[in-house]
Amino acid sequence: MGRPGGHHGLSRPGRAGRAAKPTATPPADSAPPVQQLRADEVFTAFATSPRGLSEGAADTLRERYGPNELPRPRRKGVWRRFLAQFTDLFALVLIAASALTFLAYALQDPRDVGNLQLAFAILGVVVLNAVIGFVQEYSAERTAETLQAMVPHTCRVLRDGERLELPSGALVPGDVVVLEAGDAVSADCRVVEAHGLSVNNAPLTGESAAVARVGEPTASDTALDSRNCVFMGTTVVSGSGKAVVYATGATTEFGRIFRLTDQAPRQKTPLQREVAVMARRVAALAVAIGAGMFALRLQTGQSLVSAFVFALGVMVAMVPEGLPATLSVSLAIGVRRMARRQALVKRLLAVEALGSTTVICTDKTGTLTQAEMTVTRVWSGGISHEVSGVGYAPVGEVSGAEELRELLRSAVLCTDARLVPPSGSEGWRVLGDTTEGAILVAAAKAGLHPGTEKEAAPRIGEFPFDPVRKLMSTVHRTPEGEVLCVKGAPQELLARCIRIRVHGAEQDLTAPLRDGVVGANDTMAGKGLRVLGVAVRPVGEAPRTAEQAEAGLTFLGLIGMLDPPRPEVAEAVRACRRAGIRIVMVTGDHPLTAEAIARRVGIVTDPHPTVVTGSRLDGMDAAELDGLLAEQGQLLLCRVSPEHKMRVVAALQARGEVVAVTGDGANDAPALKHADIGVSMGATGTDVAREASEMVLLDDSFASITAAVELGRSVYRNIRKFLAYLFSHNIAELAPILAAAFAGFPLVPLTAVQILAIDLGSDVLPALALGAEPPEPDTMDRPPRSRRERLFSAELVRRFLFLGAVQSIGVCAVFFWQIHASGIPYADFTSSDPAYRKAITLTQAAIVVSQFFNALAVRTDRQSVFSVGLFSNPRLIAAGCFGIGLMAAISYVPLLQDVFNTAPLAAADWAVLVAFGVLLLGAEEVRKWWVRRRAVPATTGAPSGAPTGKEAAR
Structure with missing residues (x-):
């Protein structure tokens, strides 16, 4: 039977907006409820037979009742979803800044057109980020729907006496469906034949214990309380049987509950919550520093409006406006890349956990093998x-x-x-x-x-x-x-x-x-x-x-x-070993069979691996099992039951491991759900296994797990890359402003409008390109990420402080070099002075050019960027060139010169700026070299097997 939810339920033609009431009454007037009928009466009531409906009758009923599809969840309108983008904390801070700037413009006498331009510029950045975030959210949503449709949703039906496998959406009342262990029921049905049949009604009743089903009539008043009905959204635990469909889609019990859950809010993932906390802290720090600069400027005798505009520039310089959009893009790209590698990720949480997986408990049949016995x-x-x-x-x-x-x-x-x-x-x-x-x-x-x-x-x-x-x-x-x-x-x-x-x-x-x-x-x-x-x-x-x-x-x-091994699995196993991921085969097969396959694919290379059967596990207490799992040798668990698999997963997690479990059968569902990452088979797996998992392998291959782990690590690292890029950039914007304030220079070296132009041209687009960066060549040569490691780690902070410091030195140097070269005392500078205009142009250009080289530098964490190809990310090069091109326009186009108060730069100026950029790239290459050099002793003399489990995570 097909999976519940998603795309399979019943929407009645001509009843838009009004859901039909679930019923267990046959079509005939005044007929008894379906649960009170004998099997032969059920066939008569629904104009069917033990051979099922004819194709012609099924087509007629489908026209009458419509497809077996649940109503699509009601979503916010397009405009409401777009306006929701403006509720982000960074957006609210900038909107408030824009409003205050409009107020300052209105209160000034005479009014400064520059403040009006600044207010509109701030709003422009907010709107641009909202558009990017909305487009990515909508695109990711559509992608998820498309990918879900790739997962099979089928059921076994009798039509004209022939057993067919049909899409679940093709079910109509009167269809005779075949039920087997592992099926997810796709409609409400009256059981007419049962052989040890039991189902899990947890989605409807909350009780997870399996309940037996029978084919005889019952005296229950409601179908939900009867023992001879099965319902959409429930799963067959054991046994087999046949049942007649009496309700589909919105008329099912599950359809009723589905409408109630439609309004439930979507929970944020840990990564999103961590970014939200970071956003609050950065916004609070920006407002605090801005307020401090405002007070400092007032004490130096500046006017209220001038002091406010200066403080506003400080605050805007500290806010990474492009972070929310960039985060959405990076996660959406990661999910799409995983789908191209045949791994459907159902929750973003799975993307995060994949990067820290330390143990994979893998099934054998279908995952390591081709599932063609x-x-x-x-x-x-x-x-x-x-x-x-x-x-x-x-x-x-x-x-x-x-x-x-x-x-x-x-x-x-x-x-x-x-x-x-x-x-x-x-x-x-x-x-x-x-x-x-x-x-x-x-x-x-x-x-x-x-x-x-x-x-x-x-x-x-x-x-x-x-x-x-x-x-x-x-x-x-x-x-x-x-x-x-x-x-x-x-x-x-x-x-x-x-x-x-x-x-x-x-x-x-x-x-x-x-x-x-x-x-x-x-x-x-x-x-x-x-x-x-x-x-x-x-x-x-x-x-x-x-x-x-x-x-x-x-x-x-x-x-x-x-069942021959898949040819691609051996290399995938080697990649997992290099990545510090331990592989434990957990199978119901004979130990000799399991060991033979494990040797063929490389899971077992030792002459005498540890082979443990289910009966031996039964005799182990918790301490003995922990001792077994603590051994770093190669381990095969054979002849195991679902309870054994669950116990092993729980024991590994108790040891601090991050566990991924693969499975395809109904008996694998408990372990799949209990694991940190449940990985089910999309092609041959049962519906209940796919429901319990967080990731579905569309090709059933173990190699796709390895690819997904690599991409999961890559997504997390890409997020950290653009965080390093954004915050180092903000430090370079803030440093000259603070330096000028403490040096007693009366004007700002970088106006708020210039900062917004930098953020627009050299912030968002390169950060988006970094979010699309492919995995580094050594991604699977590193140990798993520890679960205790935070996104904003000390390593990340040290990196953006280092990059920001180098950029700040160059930016401040070109500004004060131009100011001192003019020979004009600080007190005599005015905003219209040509030397000042060129100085702030140099400051802006220095940040833009250095950010181009900074984007190249942060592409890798410790490998030389030259080893992956300096220009191998064309999107990043294009984004950097766009930023430099926009800077050139601001410097040379008269209209933009008036808006930004800039001056044209000479060729020698550009050469100096490029030299500073090369210096930044060189400094980062030296830092990476030092990191690699320090890492060499840690790997020298290590055993041939890669570190595993908690040792690798540490």
Whole structure:
């Protein structure tokens, strides 16, 4: 069944704006509630049958009821969302500054046009940031919707007796759906057939315990209280069954709740909260320093308006106006880049946590392997039979096929999957479990027809697969009587067998014969095969429990199948090791199978890795488990249950690890939800696993996890890069103003209008380009980021103080050099003096040029920028050239000269400014060299394995 929420619910044509009331009453007037009807009455009430609707009837009903889609969440109007951009703290500070400047202009006599220009300039910067932030927010929202549509939302439906896999939106009342463990229910349905069926109703009731479902009528007054209904948004925990859809979309119980949650406010992520705290502190500091400068200027005898304009320049110089927009852009770019690498991030929180992941607990099938199981060997009666052919195409041969007919027939009967022939551009594929699909293909290669065999022996009972039992059993009616077919883990199955079939004859399963089965299983598992055992027994009275059914069995043989490793996984594993990330394989497979695959992909390289089974975990207390996980050797956890997986994840987190968990089945959902980063499979994973996770791999490959970790680290580092860029820039703007004030110079070396022009031309656009910076080459050669490390770390502060200090020296030098070169005393300078106009032009140009070189310098944290290519980020070069071009226009265009009170610069002036910029870049390169030199002793003599866990984080 498809996932709840998102795009799947029912919007009725002609009922826009009015939601239909959820109901469990059939279409017929005065009919009893659906939960009180017998199964045959349910089919009659909804004009359907056990074979399901016909396609024609389904099309008619879809026109009547519309698609099975939930109403789209109501969003604020475009204008309201745009105006919300002006509520950011930095925007409010600048709006207040603009209002005060308008007031100062109005109170002046005579009025200074420069103040009016300044007020409009400040508003212009605020509006520009609002536009950028709105566009990025809207773009990110649309991107998220598009990416969510890439994740499968399907359900299994009977149409004209044929089992189909359809989009969940195609469901209509009267459809007969097939329910299996791991499905998320896509509509409200009345169960008509149940085999150990249980569901989790937590989204509706808040109770997480699984509740059993039955197919018989109940006397409940409401469908929600009945035991024979399942509801949209709930998940199938175990068992299987069939149900008739009676409500879709907005008429479902989930649709009613969905409307109630539509107004719930969206919570901010930790990164957003941290930036908000930083913004408040910076704004408070800017206002405080501005007030101090205002008071200082008043004491020197300046007028109230002049002192205010000076203080305003100080305040504007300290406010990083482009930070909110740049932050939005960087996160949006990170999410889009991850999507291009086949990783759908559902929450920004996942982007933040990815950068500090220290342990990945990975499943095997589908993640490390290709999830295309192929039977390659069948063992029966002491003889091993080869099976040729690969993939799901039933092309190949089975050696000694005649001797294996009973074994393969019993295995086929104990499957729910269906083999689908080629259609259109798609080749042979499997609907359902890939392991069962491989069995169907092997049977077809042996000359059996799975569909015919199932029709000849109809299923009359079932005990679904259970991750604790590790077995699945089905009861069938045959001409010889009722028979039970069982398949599952060989060890579990063998423990329940008392006889074995050898060359068509049954005999007691003696100890030597049992040892022969175990040896054959170990041999196949040691070759990397996933092995299933098959057994049967005749049944008289229908067994009531799985324990009764799965006893006294006759062992038929073993089926070994290979799921080849993905070719890209080995390099991804090596990258994780270099990055200090520990990989722990957690699988339900046989230890030998798990170790064989782990060696092929490089997770295991030691001669004797630590292999722990679920039964051994059961015998460990918390201290023993902690000791096991504290060992830095290579660890494989095999034959584990969902409870084991949860316990391991919790124990790792208790040790301070940041844990990512991969999974695809319903049994993986608890661990996925408990992990710091739950990673589910988008192509083959169950709906409940995708719901529980924070990241969905669209291609199911482990390599995509590694790529996402790299991009997650890159996003965080890019944010720190543009923070270093912005704040070093602000220091360079503030320094000459403060220097002039303390030196007793009566005028400002940089006006507020000039500061805004710098921020417009050399602040926002280069910072946006830094947010799009690709990962550095050594991103995956560093240990994970500690969870205790703050965004505004001491390292970041030291860096922007260093860069800001170098820039400030150059900016102050060119200003005072020009002032002293004029030979005019400080007290004789006026705002119209040509020497003063050239001095403030040089100050502005010095900041703009040095920021161009600063942008190049902060592209890398410790690697030389020349190693990644000085001009390898064309967006950054273009943004820098735009800023310098705007500065040139301000210097040479007469109209802009009048606005900014600037003067033309000579070629020699530009040469001096470029020299200061090169000096800045050189100083930063020396700093990086020193950082690299200090890091060398830390890595010299380190063991071949990369640091892992908390040691790496430290």
